[in-house]
Amino acid sequence: MKRKIYAVHDGDLESFLNDLNVLDKINREQIMCQKCGCVIILENIGFFFTSDGEIKICCDNLNCFYEFKRSQMMLGGDKTQ
Ligand SMILES: [Zn+2]
Numbered sequence: 001m002k003r004k005i006y007a008v009h010d011g012d013l014e015s016f017l018n019d020l021n022v023l024d025k026i027n028r029e030q031i032m033c034q035k036c037g038c039v040i041i042l043e044n045i046g047f048f049f050t051s052d053g054e055i056k057i058c059c060d061n062l063n064c065f066y067e068f069k070r071s072q073m074m075l076g077g078d079k080t081q
Helices: 010-019 023-027 062-074
Strands: 045-051 054-059
Touching (some): 010 023, 045 062, 054 062
16 A cells, blocks of 8 residues: 655656755665654655754655644644645
C-alpha cells in the first residue's frame, strides 16, 4: 500500500528537492524522518515543513503526519496553509 500526502509528479519532486538542496542528501540517505527517524528516500517522502528556516522532511507514514499535525496544533496553529 502506498500513499502520498504530498502529491507531486515525481519529476517535479526531484527538481523541487534539488532547489531545496536536499536531493543530494536524500540520494546519500542522509535525511531522516523528523518523527520516526527512518531514512527518507524518494519513494517514502510524505511531506515537508520548515523549522528555523530549515527544510524538514517526514516519511509517508500516516502516524508521522498525525504527530506532526498534533505538534503544530500545540504551537498554536498550522501555518502551512
Ligand atoms: Zn516517519
